[in-house]
Amino acid sequence: MNILVLRPSWKALDYALFDAGRRRPALVGKINERDCGRHGAFAPSDAFRRVLEACRKSHAPGAPELVGIRLTFGGEEFTEPALVTNAVLERLRGLAHQAPLHLPPALALIERCRESLPEMPIILVFETAFFVKLPLRERGYGMDAGVVQELGIRRYGYHGIFHETACKLASRLVGVRGTSSCRRVLSICLEPRPEIAAVIGRRPVMVTSGATPLEGLPGQTACGELDPGIVLHLARKLGWGPEQINQCLTGESGLAGLTGHRITLDGLFHDEWGPAIELARQVMRYRMLLACGAGVAAMGWVDAIVFSGRYFDLGEVLGPWLAGRLAVNGRSEAPEIPWTSLHEPLDRLIADQVAAAFAGRAVLTAVTE
Amino acid sequence: MNVLVFNCGSSSLKYRLIAMPGERELAGGEAQRVGPPTAEPSRIVHRIGGREESVFVPMPDHASAFGEVMKLLGMRQELRPDAVGHRMVHGGSRFKAHVLVEADTLPALVEINELAPLHNPPQTALVAACRERFPELPQVLVFDTAYHSTIPDYARTYALPAKLCSKLGLYKHGFHGTSHAYVASEAARFLGRKLDHLNAVSCHLGSGGASLCAIVGGQSVDNTMGYSPLQGLVMSTRCGDLDPALTLRLLARPGGGVKSVEGLLNRKSGVLGMSGSTADIRDVLAERARPGGADARAETAAQIYLWRLRKYLGAYLAVVGSADAVIFTDTIGETVPQVRQAVCSGMEAFGIDLDPERNANVKVYPADVATDDSLVRVLVILTNEELAIARCVHSLLMGSGPAGRKEDAA
Numbered sequence: 197m198n199i200l201v202l203r204p205s206w207k208a209l210d211y212a213l214f215d216a217g218r219r220r221p222a223l224v225g226k227i228n229e230r231d232c233g234r235h236g237a238f239a240p241s242d243a244f245r246r247v248l249e250a251c252r253k254s255h256a257p258g259a260p261e262l263v264g265i266r267l268t269f270g271g272e273e274f275t276e277p278a279l280v281t282n283a284v285l286e287r288l289r290g291l292a293h294q295a296p297l298h299l300p301p302a303l304a305l306i307e308r309c310r311e312s313l314p315e316m317p318i319i320l321v322f323e324t325a326f327f328v329k330l331p332l333r334e335r336g337y338g339m340d341a342g343v344v345q346e347l348g349i350r351r352y353g354y355h356g357i358f359h360e361t362a363c364k365l366a367s368r369l370v371g372v373r374g375t376s377s378c379r380r381v382l383s384i385c386l387e388p389r390p391e392i393a394a395v396i397g398r399r400p401v402m403v404t405s406g407a408t409p410l411e412g413l414p415g416q417t418a419c420g421e422l423d424p425g426i427v428l429h430l431a432r433k434l435g436w437g438p439e440q441i442n443q444c445l446t447g448e449s450g451l452a453g454l455t456g457h458r459i460t461l462d463g464l465f466h467d468e469w470g471p472a473i474e475l476a477r478q479v480m481r482y483r484m485l486l487a488c489g490a491g492v493a494a495m496g497w498v499d500a501i502v503f504s505g506r507y508f509d510l511g512e513v514l515g516p517w518l519a520g521r522l523a524v525n526g527r528s529e530a531p532e533i534p535w536t537s538l539h540e541p542l543d544r545l546i547a548d549q550v551a552a553a554f555a556g557r558a559v560l561t562a563v564t565e
Numbered sequence: 566m567n568v569l570v571f572n573c574g575s576s577s578l579k580y581r582l583i584a585m586p587g588e589r590e591l592a593g594g595e596a597q598r599v600g601p602p603t604a605e606p607s608r609i610v611h612r613i614g615g616r617e618e619s620v621f622v623p624m625p626d627h628a629s630a631f632g633e634v635m636k637l638l639g640m641r642q643e644l645r646p647d648a649v650g651h652r653m654v655h656g657g658s659r660f661k662a663h664v665l666v667e668a669d670t671l672p673a674l675v676e677i678n679e680l681a682p683l684h685n686p687p688q689t690a691l692v693a694a695c696r697e698r699f700p701e702l703p704q705v706l707v708f709d710t711a712y713h714s715t716i717p718d719y720a721r722t723y724a725l726p727a728k729l730c731s732k733l734g735l736y737k738h739g740f741h742g743t744s745h746a747y748v749a750s751e752a753a754r755f756l757g758r759k760l761d762h763l764n765a766v767s768c769h770l771g772s773g774g775a776s777l778c779a780i781v782g783g784q785s786v787d788n789t790m791g792y793s794p795l796q797g798l799v800m801s802t803r804c805g806d807l808d809p810a811l812t813l814r815l816l817a818r819p820g821g822g823v824k825s826v827e828g829l830l831n832r833k834s835g836v837l838g839m840s841g842s843t844a845d846i847r848d849v850l851a852e853r854a855r856p857g858g859a860d861a862r863a864e865t866a867a868q869i870y871l872w873r874l875r876k877y878l879g880a881y882l883a884v885v886g887s888a889d890a891v892i893f894t895d896t897i898g899e900t901v902p903q904v905r906q907a908v909c910s911g912m913e914a915f916g917i918d919l920d921p922e923r924n925a926n927v928k929v930y931p932a933d934v935a936t937d938d939s940l941v942r943v944l945v946i947l948t949n950e951e952l953a954i955a956r957c958v959h960s961l962l963m964g965s966g967p968a969g970r971k972e973d974a975a
Binding site: 334338341407410414418419420426427428431433434438448449450451452455476478485491492494496497 | 791809826834865
């Protein structure tokens with residue numbers, strides 16, 4: 197079955213077309229506001245027409261037979277992939293206020309998709325689904341219960357598709373360096389906003405992100421964990437409003453803030469040198485170590501570490517370093533923790549989830565093929 | 566040398582007169598309900614020679630509380646102080662070690678008052694009053710943040726624009742340093758090793774504020790509190806770590822001014838905000854232990870409080886590497902075995918093996934509540950910030966430098 201994968205965001209629409217039986221996409225691309233001839237008002241629904249044109253013009257052997265749309269947020273409503281129906285759309289609309297930047301344009305895209313391809317089944321996959329059942333103790337904040345209820349606040353992870361597949365991959369490490377079980381896994385997703393989860397079996401028990409993806413590890417432009425007192429200080433001292441602070445924390449911080457220029461996670465560890473880069477590299481590595489230590493405490497042990505995401509190959513740098521630091525309390529006689537990497541790109545994992553969901557089977561993953 | 570130590574809280578003033586270097590308490594006490602009138606009258610609970618008395622007297626501010634305390638001490642010649650030590654919560658970037666108060670010290674203190682608006686202003690006022698009344702007495706300021714000046718750059722730096730951080734001084738300062746330094750030196754003494762060979766995680770769990778400190782070679786390398794005392798663990802009324810986007814959402818809410826959000830996160834969150842009934846984790850745990858258990862809100866409060874603590878302990882044990890000890894101190898850390906049990910059980914990955922019986926029956930301090938086979942000792946140590954300050958004052962004035970930094974506890 198040919199599957200068209202769509203990944204809408206507020207600034208671009210990524211797409212990939214997979215032919216039946218092939219792991220690599222026949223077509224892959226991205227439409228952003230420049231391609232749509234508009235500036236500052238990108239709508240993924242407008243971009244969809246261009247995706248269809250690209251599919252038609254391509255030399256891909258077959259037209260799409262199934263559309264899979266990846267949504268970063270599905271709230272507590274969506275714990276698994278969902279076939280789009282009127283009822284599903286209604287439930288999504290009800291969640292829009294919880295992810296106002298993401299869900300409204302995604303909803304517009306889904307509606308455009310239904311109009312353009314009325315017979316086409318559309319399956320939604322959700323990054324948060326894997327984290328809906330986080331334990332109560334990990335879900336919450338030390339906040340006033342009334343405010344929590346009023347604002348619908350709880351914590352999630354936002355790279356669930358990578359984590360879920362990566363944890364299945366960990367089972368391959370059984371037998372490596374005497375490992376007899378791989379139930380307790382530290383899953384390190386190396387995306388522009390990296391995220392670490394601690395997973396027992398198939399259940400996450402800790403994750404670095406929070407009510408939004410801003411919490412946790414620093415990203416390429418996002419600050420990650422921050423003293424709440426600093427946010428208040430920026431408002432008081434500089435007179436900044438919430439939008440101005442948000443722009444600073446999400447667009448000008450993280451690795452960009454530390455180094456003074458835009459830099460990818462990959463570039464940070466592989467390409468560039470200098471005092472600011474070195475500090476940023478140390479900050480990132482240190483924050484990962486803290487998160488991994490917290491993850492081990494959350495699970496009570498660690499059997500394996502798995503890296504995933506577009507910068508998965510940084511596992512070569514980070515894997516030995518983290519595994520060595522986490523060996524049972526640094527005792528030299530402790531066995532080193534095995535680690536591995538998931539090489540599959542996100543589009544492929546989404547296509548797999550979509551295909552499995554459509555077939556009505558349990559989700560099969562790339563690693564089993 | 567008699568050292569008079571002041572530990573000034575937002576509405577209280579603790580004091581101890583300690584004969585150094587013998588570390589013998591000559592007198593001590595606490596001025597309570599300092600500030601605007603409350604439902605109960607202000608009083609000083611004064612301790613001397615094994616006796617305790619209460620003196621009821623109005624104390625509208627810390628300067629007047631200081632005057633009343635000095636009246637109580639001043640009646641006897643042998644209670645005259647030779648030096649004064651002040652606990653200061655925040656030293657900002659200006660004060661990275663303990664200092665002798667000089668002419669330019671007070672203006673510099675006033676400049677950093679806003680960094681700890683609840684604590685620093687009354688402490689600064691007290692230093693001024695003390696200097697005015699006893700200009701001849703040497704005064705030493707001991708900063709809670711000073712012990713954390715050894716935190717490396719990669720741990721004290723926030724991932725914010727570097728220029729903004731440098732302009733506003735947005736770095737991790739860390740807090741409770743006086744207590745962490747004191748229990749670290751006591752732990753080293755107890756374990757019979759040199760302080761500069763001690764690797765540990767110190768858990769200062771107060772009934773109000775709380776923080777963990779990662780200690781390598783006797784020095785602080787990280788603290789869960791940050792730029793302000795709001796970051797880190799869930800505390801009695803403080804939220805601890807929070808998604809920055811949530812603080813922004815609160816600011817953007819109708820009526821969400823900075824002051825109101827600050828009040829919400831500092832005074833109406835934490836255990837109080839979650840449980841809705843009490844700010845004291847001991848009440849929540851007691852309710853949980855009763856037949857039928859706690860209600861949903863108290864259960865949530867207990868779980869989140871303990872879980873955050875456990876995660877940070879794991880994080881810092883990973884940082885420390887081969888830890889010699891986990892140290893529990895201050896009110897909750899010293900007296901609530903359930904907290905130690907919940908946080909340390911199932912932590913064999915870090916070499917911790919708590920002995921439940923020893924943990925439940927601590928009668929003598931310091932106590933080691935780990936099993937004999939545990940790779941990491943679990944110590945319960947009574948903190949003594951006033952004594953730590955007296956040591957700092959004594960060693961600074963005797964010319965041997967800041968006590969907490971160079972002391973050899975072998």
